Amino acid sequence: MIDINSTFFLSLSSSLLPSLPSFVMPLLGAIKSREELYEEGRQNPLVRALEQTNLDSVPFFKQLSDSSHRQYARIDVRWAELYASEQKKGNPWGITEKIKVGIALPPRQAFIAFALYITLTTQGLLGSQYATKNTVKGYINNLWGVFRRNALLHIPRDYRQQVFAFIDSADLEKAVPLVMCMHEKPIASTRDIAIFIRAVWEDRNIIRTTRMRIQLCLFVLLSSLSTERPGAIVESSCYRGTNQALKWDDIEVHVVPNPDDLNRPYIIIHVRINLLKFHRKDDAAFKDFILFPEPNPNRAMCPISLIIALGIEDKVWKNITTADDIFHPKIPPTEYHLLVTICGKRPVLRREVISNGIWITYAELALPYDCLSRHLRQISLSLGWLIHLTSYCLRRGASNRASKVMSEEERTGLLGHIKNAMEFVNSYQSRQVSHDLGAILHGRDQDHKAFTTAQVLTVMSSRSDPNAPSYLPPEAAKDLLQDEDLIEMRKQREKVLLSLRCIIG
Structure with a gap:
């Protein structure tokens, strides 16, 4: 039985049908039969070529990375x-x-x-x-x-x-006595990260541009926070020339009204990692994580400020030209909103090139891993570290910190490991026992303060050499110039440059 109100609504809707706006989605057509779909598909010349090929005689091979x-x-x-x-x-x-x-x-x-x-x-x-x-x-x-x-x-x-x-x-x-040992796998602690980032900002000899300074700090922080592999953030050495790296489209800046201070909204950044190991071509495979601002005393370790700085330089967001447009907008936001990205296909971290004798940041080319690795190694050497920092030192440190607060399933998802795999135990987990064994033996409570003090001995920066040379003395530089291998390499370089000049004209 239909009541009066519903009858009135139906009649009113029927009378309005002819005047529906043009943007209303039209009704879907009739569902085609499988026979019709098959015949339409066979009109594709590539499909016809497949049909005419003797598939029994054509081997098919697994696609490889x-x-x-x-x-x-x-x-x-x-x-x-x-x-x-x-x-x-x-x-x-x-x-x-x-x-x-x-x-x-x-x-x-x-x-x-x-x-x-x-x-x-x-x-x-x-x-x-x-x-x-x-x-x-x-x-x-x-x-x-x-x-x-x-x-x-x-x-x-x-x-x-x-x-x-x-x-x-x-x-x-x-x-043949094969070796059973393995490479040392150092773990970057929070203290190591802070020392390294400070060295990046204070360096005046290694880093050429301000943008590279910001990019290095951002990479270190993203790796330390997300546990992500380097090839998901910069261009992997295994995919050199593909320009596959973290893009601005993968980063969303969310602005949330602050009820306590409307002039200072909350800024939250959502990052999506699409270049997962074994799943680069699978659009359904990705990992999301959220970044929150660091408190004022720890602002040097805040990835949000670095992302905002790079985004403003790249003019990534519509109607955003300064940091105040985000952190202190002229019109305080009263509702949640998302910054509109207009240059989303550009890599976030990009390589440096020489233009007219000056080092600049290229607009479209992603930062390659070998360049990143070289900067990490050079800064480590300038600090006098006996073992230089790598992206996997950061990943191991992040995974060990995560394992203390996350369940095994959460940690596995964060690291992108296969379920029930032993990869974390074999390649990432610290071998350091995290308890006071003397207290266990004698039945005392754990002395966490003493153990925290002892942990300083195991961090990478604790073994730094304060007297490590940061430059070659003139005598050593002169000897290098006379090295036969280097002389031959310089000759080969001149030949290559000459060939390039002939090609370019």
């Missing part, structure tokens, strides 16, 4: 080297030079021979002639992947078991 392509290419080179070596012995295992579709799976002994070849020809980097066991096993795992992808061959389980058993065997250890 740029870094995986380089790893597989390295395996191809080492396999070809083994093939050349085995050819001199008559090629007893019958292996081929190329790993490609159509070859037969080599016998198990060929893979053991490859493991031995890698063991003997890979130079150790940890004070030993030989590499670590994990390095050799990494090569073998990559070899399995190359056979699966490039030759479409499955490696039997007994092959894998026997090859790894050979690497761990006492016979191989007696002949």
Whole structure:
């Protein structure tokens, strides 16, 4: 039964239908049948070409990232080297030079021979002639992947078991003592970060532009806050030339009215990380985090002020030309609003280039990781640190701080790790015991003040050398100029410059 009010509303709506504004969404058309959709799709010439191809004879290969392509290419080179070596012995295992579709799976002994070849020809980097066991096993795992992808061959389980058993065997250890240690993995503490940022602002020899000074501080803070990998913020070395980095579109500035002081609204920044490891091409994979302003005594560690400074220089937000337009607007906001971004495709952190003999910041090119790493290393050396700061020192520090207040699931999501993976324990977790063991032994309460004092001994900056030289003495610089390798490099550089001048005209 329809009441009078609803009948009136229906009649009123019907009378207004002809005068609906033009922007009202039209009704959707009839749903097409699968047959119609199929016929429409077949009109695409690319689809027709696929239909006319004999798909049974065309192999399809798994798509790889740029870094995986380089790893597989390295395996191809080492396999070809083994093939050349085995050819001199008559090629007893019958292996081929190329790993490609159509070859037969080599016998198990060929893979053991490859493991031995890698063991003997890979130079150790940890004070030993030989590499670590994990390095050799990494090569073998990559070899399995190359056979699966490039030759479409499955490696039997007994092959894998026997090859790894050979690497761990006492016979191989007696002949080739592989190393079991690992690189030191320092963890950047909050104190290290504060010392480093202060050094960036005070430096007058290494950093060329004010923008790079701000960019370095912002990168250090973003890495320390978000635990994000460097390749999600700057241009990764594995994706050199792609200009993939954090963009202004990934940053939202939210203005929230402050009921206690309308002239000083709350500023909150929302950051979205789209370039997650293993998911760069997956638009549905991302990580969000929120930045809040630091209190006045800690303003030097505030990422919001640095983001605002860079955004104003880039003219990123509509109708925003000064910091006061955001922090102290002429018309106090009474409702929440979002700053409108107008240059969103531009990278936030960008590289420096020389223009007319002057270092400037390029408008469109993202800051590459090697440039960032060089600045981190140079500032560390100027501080006299025995171990220079890296982006992963920051990530390890952030993950260890997060593990104290977050659940395992939250920490896993923050780090972007696979669920139940041991990556945090193996690569990030501090080996430092965080309790007073004497108090445990004697039944005392934990002396947190004493332990906090002792923790200073483990931070990176505690081992700095105050007498570390910050420049080369004239005699050493003169010796460098006479070094034969450097002389040859300068000659090669002149040849390249001459070739470029001829090309450019």
